[in-house]
Each structure stands twice: as C-alpha cells, then as structure tokens.
Amino acid sequence: MRFKRKGEFVTVEGKNNKTFLTYSNGYVFVGKNLTLKCLLDPKDKWMQYALKQKIKFCRIIKKEVKGKNRFYAQLILEGNPYQKYELGKENIGLDIGPSTIAIVGESIAELKEFCEEVVLIDKDKRRINRKMDRQRRANNPSNYQNNGTVKKGKKKWVYSNRYLHTRSKHRELERRIKEVRKQLHGRDTNQILQRSSSIQTEKLSYKAFQKMFGKSIARKAPGMFLNSLKRKVKSRGGDFREFPTYSTKLSQTCHCGMIKKKPLKERWHKCGCGVVAQRDLYSAFLARYVTKSNRVDIKNAKMDWIQFSFVLDKCVSNLERRKPERKLISTFGI
Ligand SMILES: [Zn+2]
Known part of the structure; x- marks a missing residue:
C-alpha cells in the first residue's frame, strides 16, 4: 500500500477494462457510483482511429493547469499507432x-x-x-537555524x-x-x-x-x-x-x-x-x-x-x- 498526502493524487489505473476503472463510449466509470464524461474532439482523426482499437486498460491522471485541477483519461490500446505519413527514403x-x-x-x-x-x-x-x-x-x-539550514524534528509550516x-x-x-x-x-x-x-x-x-x-x-x-x-x-x-x-x-x-x-x-x-x-x-x-x-x-x-x-x-x-x-x-x- 502506498500513501499519498491530500492533494498529491496523481494517477490511478485499472488492470483491465472490465472492472473498477473502465472506459466505454466517451465515459469513464470508476467503481459503482462515479461516472465521468470525457471531452472528445469529433474532428480529431487520430483520436477517432485510437478509439476504434481494443482497450487494454484505462488510467486517470490529474494535472494542475493554471492552478486548477484537470483530469485526463488515458487509454492503453492494443494495435498499431495511427500513421499520418509514410517513412521517407x-x-x-x-x-x-x-x-x-x-x-x-x-x-x-x-x-x-x-x-x-x-x-x-x-x-x-x-x-x-x-x-x-x-x-x-x-x-x-x-x-530555520542561524546558519540558514532547516531545523531537525517536527515542525509546523505556515x-x-x-x-x-x-x-x-x-x-x-x-x-x-x-x-x-x-x-x-x-x-x-x-x-x-x-x-x-x-x-x-x-x-x-x-x-x-x-x-x-x-x-x-x-x-x-x-x-x-x-x-x-x-x-x-x-x-x-x-x-x-x-x-x-x-x-x-x-x-x-x-x-x-x-x-x-x-x-x-x-x-x-x-x-x-x-x-x-x-x-x-x-x-x-x-x-x-x-x-x-x-x-x-x-x-x-x-x-x-x-x-x-x-x-x-x-x-x-x-x-x-x-x-x-x-x-x-x-x-x-x-
Ligand atoms: Zn581533411
């Protein structure tokens, strides 16, 4: 078990796309009670391609953007990545x-x-x-001590x-x-x-x-x-x-x-x-x-x-x- 302090949550992921944390049709389901709607760009070809692949598992990531928390769903997929172009010669x-x-x-x-x-x-x-x-x-x-270093032992920070x-x-x-x-x-x-x-x-x-x-x-x-x-x-x-x-x-x-x-x-x-x-x-x-x-x-x-x-x-x-x-x-x- 790993402990995180309040506000330190970074990521959770499931083991497969069947239990606890799952994705389907634009929604992420967490446990029995939490459903999250994903913001998807219908014009994004890369994303459209990706969503057609088989989902191995799904992950939620928190990022702090401009002082606010944003949550991202990451899907780990099976198959080959979308290719916009051919390799050169x-x-x-x-x-x-x-x-x-x-x-x-x-x-x-x-x-x-x-x-x-x-x-x-x-x-x-x-x-x-x-x-x-x-x-x-x-x-x-x-x-702090006189020499500028942090004092040892339990401290309260303001x-x-x-x-x-x-x-x-x-x-x-x-x-x-x-x-x-x-x-x-x-x-x-x-x-x-x-x-x-x-x-x-x-x-x-x-x-x-x-x-x-x-x-x-x-x-x-x-x-x-x-x-x-x-x-x-x-x-x-x-x-x-x-x-x-x-x-x-x-x-x-x-x-x-x-x-x-x-x-x-x-x-x-x-x-x-x-x-x-x-x-x-x-x-x-x-x-x-x-x-x-x-x-x-x-x-x-x-x-x-x-x-x-x-x-x-x-x-x-x-x-x-x-x-x-x-x-x-x-x-x-x-
Ligand atoms: Zn030379």
Missing part, C-alpha cells in the same frame, strides 16, 4: 549538441536549435523557485496565500516545460521520419552531457528524444543505429583521414586538406558513414563529399539569410 545522419540539432540527408541538411524554449521556461521556473524559498523563510523564521500563489505558478511552469518539450520533440521526430527510414547518430552520454553543459540541457531531455525517435522508426520497420562516441571521435575526424582535437567553441571544421564546414552539420554528415565496426567509412564519405558540401553550404546560406530572432544563432557559428 533518405539515410540520415544526426548530431545532437547542447543547443543544436543537425540533420543531414541526401537532399537537405538542417541545423536548428534543439528545444531552446524549454531552457527559457526553466530559467523562469528557477527564479520562481528562489522566490518560494524566500517566502517560506519569511513565513517560518523559527523553522504557508501564506502569496506563497501558495507562487507555488501554483511554479507547478504551472513545471507542467509547461514537460508539455513544450513533448511538442518540440514530437515535431522534430515527425520531420525526421518524413524524410528518412534509416538514421545513424552518436550515442549520447547523458552523464558527460550534463557534466559539460549543466542542468538546463538535461531539461531538454535529448536522451528521451532519441529513444522516442528510435521506437517510432523501428516500429515502422526502419533502421536506427547509435554508435559510441569514444571509438568514432566524429567531432575530431575529417574524411581525409586526419584526426585532430578541436576546442568546443570552435564551431567550424577546417582541415588542412581544404574541407571547410559548419561543425555540427559536418558531424551529422560523417555520422552517415559510421560502419558496423564503429569506424568512419572514409572511402565512401570522400566519394560523396562534393554532393554533400553543396547540401551543407545551402543550409548555412539559408541560415545566414534568415533574420536572427534571438542571439542564440551565435552557437551555430554563423
């Missing part, structure tokens, strides 16, 4: 950096900010967090209305981070899948990532993004392969065979052999040529380079032409 190399995502295929290369909005909301959230802490201290001075207001704001931001991240991940995943059925990318070392770039990057959940991309492409019969960073050293390699370490702030790959390319795009290009034995297939990379140098250049010149909305674009090195 290209072989794509991906490179995910702390703030960028580079996608390189035969016809187009893209370089975008990866989930930047999430970091902005996270900054707000942390500011609110500090405010909460100040309010807690102001309302409960006797709960929560002012202002504090509760700040706390609900904090929860709202937390929810928005999750929501915005999900949206952005979904958008990028769909864009990639519409172009390709075969994806190669470096395995992200979550720990190294966090160590190098801090918590705000972790909020973008790049690992979660790659996992969902992998799941989706594989469920449709495509290929997804991650290779270890350590053995391939993509960021240091040139397709002429040269291996040279470059500092992180160096955003361009410039090699003595004459190859010049934006760093993230170049890594994504090389990612396409990593073989099963985790080596770069230099011969083929060399052969394709002329074609790809045009694709990469075009991407860069498009970015240059675009009016920078925010200063973030500087991380591209453009």
